[in-house]
Amino acid sequence: MAATRGEPETTEAVHEELGALRDSIDNIDAAVVHMLAERFKCTQRVGRLKAEHQLPPADPAREARQIARLRELAQDAKLDPAFAEKLLNFIIAEVIRHHEKIANSTRSSAGVPPGSGDPA
Numbered sequence: 001m002a003a004t005r006g007e008p009e010t011t012e013a014v015h016e017e018l019g020a021l022r023d024s025i026d027n028i029d030a031a032v033v034h035m036l037a038e039r040f041k042c043t044q045r046v047g048r049l050k051a052e053h054q055l056p057p058a059d060p061a062r063e064a065r066q067i068a069r070l071r072e073l074a075q076d077a078k079l080d081p082a083f084a085e086k087l088l089n090f091i092i093a094e095v096i097r098h099h100e101k102i103a104n105s106t107r108s109s110a111g112v113p114p115g116s117g118d119p120a
């Protein structure tokens with residue numbers, strides 16, 4: 001028995017609290033997935049708009065503003081701003097990959113050979 005080895009006993013109350021916290025974690029994870037799905041729906045539309053108007057997939061000035069804003073929000077919410085920045089950069093890198101794919105397929109369906117029009 002754990003108590004005989006000097007370890008604290010895991011009571012029913014502890015299991016109950018752990019279970020309740022895990023229920024909340026599962027709800028939060030579900031909300032994150034749904035919010036990310038909505039964000040990617042928006043960015044897919046941005047990707048199509050950019051491809052149709054030959055705009056570059058990445059906008060570093062916009063990203064700098066987003067990062068500064070998110071770092072402030074994180075600080076206020078007592079979340080590590082460096083973590084918030086890493087997370088946003090991770091998401092944006094995936095969005096840019098999607099934008100590039102959309103641009104390439106828009107170009108090839110318009111009959112433009114791969115590589116043409118890219119900066120030298």
Ligand SMILES: O=C(O)C(=O)C[C@]1(C(=O)O)C=C[C@@H](O)C=C1
Nearest residue numbers: 043046058059060062063092095
């Ligand atoms: O706002 C844009 O221009 C986007 O393409 C969206 C987004 C983002 O995911 O927030 C992605 C790439 C850009 O570099 C900046 C922002």
